[in-house]
Amino acid sequence: MSFIADLHIHSRYSRAVSKDMVPESLYRWAQLKGITVVGTGDFTHPAWFAELQEKLEPAEPGLYRLKPELAASVDAGIPESCRADVRFMLTSEISSIYKRHERTRKVHNLIFAPGFSAVANVTDRLARIGNLHSDGRPILGLDSEELLRIMLERAPEALFVPAHAWTPHFSVFGANSGFDSLEECFGELSPHIRVIETGLSSDPPMNWRLSQLDEITLISNSDAHSPGKLGREANVLNGDLSFDGIKTAFTSGDPALFLGTIEFFPEEGKYHYDGHRNCQIRLSPEEARTHDSVCPECGKPVTRGVMHRVEMLADHPAGHRSRRALPYWSLVPLVELIAEVYGAGVNTKGVTEAYRQLLATLGNEFEILMNVPVADIEENGGKLLALAIQRMRAGNVTIAPGYDGEYGTVCLLSQEDRQADSSQMPLF
């Protein structure tokens, strides 16, 4: 049976993260979204780790579940249509800031661990190196290669994944403080890197353009800082529901075990194009090249986006399809679709209520976005929403690309669509 996994999230112990990121909320929102395996995030944080040990219990090998007495009280508030089992995987992100080859590097890496004792083995060592208390995603002055070595020594069965591999400031390929290749970053240990996370601003076809990633599996996760953002990217798996099952699906990239990834439209990501947020200057890679990567407004160099960076490192032609290519689904979060239909903000009461009602009648969010027949959506959510979802599924989307930390904006409906459909019930 296939299931969805979102393994990179943060707890309330990380900076700039919602106070609501607690095991109970993760459990609740995983069901609303249709996620079976959710990462715990932040396992290096002592208080969060203690909370996890207190609230979770072992389920399938290497996975955990919320203790039944805690789950029961959450279940009451979840529509019948969405109720499902949820498993937790122990995961964490580490921010390494260090000098390598005479340059300052900033790389975020993920560790997926198969159990509390593996976590303890790793964090005991990391606690000696730096401060794990002040941030759920600790900053360590530790070379990524060393971090990988520590993991291989202390928890060899765990999985190491460079996080959002293309973001400019904090990633393995980042334009500002990353590397040009995995070898440059991980040295002799680079063969241990089998999997990378693509991040919101890149999608699989962009990554296929690098021959150095020909043998690497691409995975996707939400990096959610609040429960509602869970699953905005995720993995669709078909293997054994266990830590090893998931790890095998990832490392093998076997299309029978790993059915594909759920993606943002990469243009929607915060760092897709080049630009300057403060100057409101957005440049495509070609435009940036004609401006010598200098902001036409302020004259300072622009922040180089993921698209441009991929083009710099690409050695396969545009459109090249990797031998290991897996299917992927580019989706727009349901609240954004509803918000567009009603012309209201995503956080408004009306949109929230419409979201809740749709889930209660049609099932979890991924069901609605990916599987529920358009006719059923139209019946319960109106013509415009059905049209928007239909277009999204077909990839028929207009997007103003994100740049320099500013999310891109998606547009699925035109003015004509709205005029054609006067039947839409007013939201308020």
Add this chain to the structure above:
Amino acid sequence: MNVEIKHVLESLNDRQREAALAGDGPVLVIAGPGTGKTKTLTVRLAYLLAERHVAPEALLAVTFTTRAALGMRERLERLVGSQADRVFLGTFHSFCFQLLRAEGHRLDLPRDFGVADQRDQVTIMQRALRRLGQPDHAAQRMLHDVFAFRHRRASGNSPVDDPNLAEISEAYQRDLRKCDLLDFDELLLLGVRLLERVDEVREDIRQRFAHVLVDEYQDVDPVQRELLRVLVGDRNHLWAVGDGDQAIYAFRGVESEHVLRFEHHYPNGRVVTLEQSYRFTPQIAAVASQVIRHNASRRRLTLNTANASGSPVHVVSFPDEQAEAAWIVRQIEERVGGTSHYQHYKGKVTDTVSRREQSFRDFAVLCRLHALTKPLQEALRNSGIPHRVVGEARFFDKKIVKDVLAYLRVSHNPHDDSSFAHVLNRPPRGIGAQTQAALEAEAEQQGLSLYDALGKSVRLSSSQLRAARSLVTLIEDVRRNKEEKPLSRFIAHVAGVTGLREWRTGQDPRHDNDLLLLRSIAAKYDEMNTGTALRQFLEEATLAVAVDDYDASIDAVSLMTIHAAKGLEFTEVMLCGVEEGSLPRENGDLEEERRLFYVGLTRAKERVSLLHCRSRFLFGSRRDREASRFLQEFDESLKETTVIADRLRRSKQEPEQLSLLG
């Protein structure tokens, strides 16, 4: 000419070359900060070996720390290859240690003596005091007094001394010797005594070492100076390098005028001055030179540099130490180019693309007093910025490391009472403090070591006796085993079989890491026969005075005192608490304090911030503070000043702004 050496000689500037190629001596090289002191000394050694064909065994080069010696050997190896291994490169202490091991029997020292570390000294002093019927709580201070007493007596200028002190000193010394131990301080005193009294040894040593080279000459204390004098005799083959302006150890008895008196001590001495610095910007060189010029007792030395111009020195005034700490955190975050996406998003980091980003290791935050680092430690901890407080936790002082070393010492020499007392109840085996005291008394009475006393004791209860006997059996077993395993495996064996590892890791799993690190340090002796390896390893552990667990592979901001920063360099230095009362320190010697300021300042390669607070909470009370006079001792044009407004005034303004919005 050896190509390597030819190449390196060409890379020296004229003064450096003059110093490196100077005749036999005596030569004093005055080397300002960043002027290539270590390089010149290394080239000097290489030159003597390769060009003057001096045998490596005839070179004696003395440094102040083991780390400096190791660094120098590495550099020398690159120039002359394996010959470097045969040069004596070490500290004054390690020189005397080896000398006394070989020849100490002429002073009736045991052939296999060990060196008492700080804790051993305290334990032994406590026992001596108890035996004399005196309170033992002031053992630490008494040690200090005893050392001072010894030095006074050694220099012969102490006719009147406290008879009680003499008695304590004698009792302490006797106990020390009964354990076959010398303390650190004695190594030097006895080394000098040996060379002075035994003509044969002295002549032999003088014969053997055709050249004596000394690093950090300004830090040579009177005993060390005496040692040099005896070593060199009238052969004058001394080559010393140092900088009086960087002499900051007056509190250890080093005389700051020492460098000034070189020609007095060595009348035909020649002096070469290195003034061109390769470390810092012209701005930093100018500020440093202008400030230090206010010292009266110094040699003329004006720093200059051909390095590119940099920014002015940044002087920042804060309302209090919290504001100072917060500013430092922000500054580091900014200059590292942000430590999180959040900072980028909130616009807290500006213009990161056009500027070269630093990493944490490029920063040092320096303070005159360790107490000043407390609010900074807290701010850095909260910020999540990786940092290390240098000079705090010494690796060889860590619990499990001390335990293992004690077992190793006992296995090396079971009559080492201090180590034996340490392992007696670690891990706990039911031998409490009272039993231990009884045992010690018994040993004392019968003139036995603790180890022997344990075997014969009549005072122990049967269960205690069983526990004690099992310890003896354990130690016998360990002693038998030591010949069979490489040292690093032997250490693992000892930690396991004694139950130490299980006990300590049960208390805190991190002890396991310390144990691993200890084994990896020991691994370099694995090739040797374990008996020899063990001895050398224990010597290293004892002589490595300040080996902290500094892990160079970790990128972190360094937070430390100016004293601890000596000899180091950083891209950017933030000097905190540049205030009257802390720099210069109240009642401190003004010239020494100015040298400290100078040393702090000259650790920086590119940027310096001099920070002071208008109010500071220190030693239990909050006081108003004045900016340091040193900030007035250099040209205004070299500084850029920022004044951070008082907290109070700002918080008054906020409600007004809010009411405008309302």
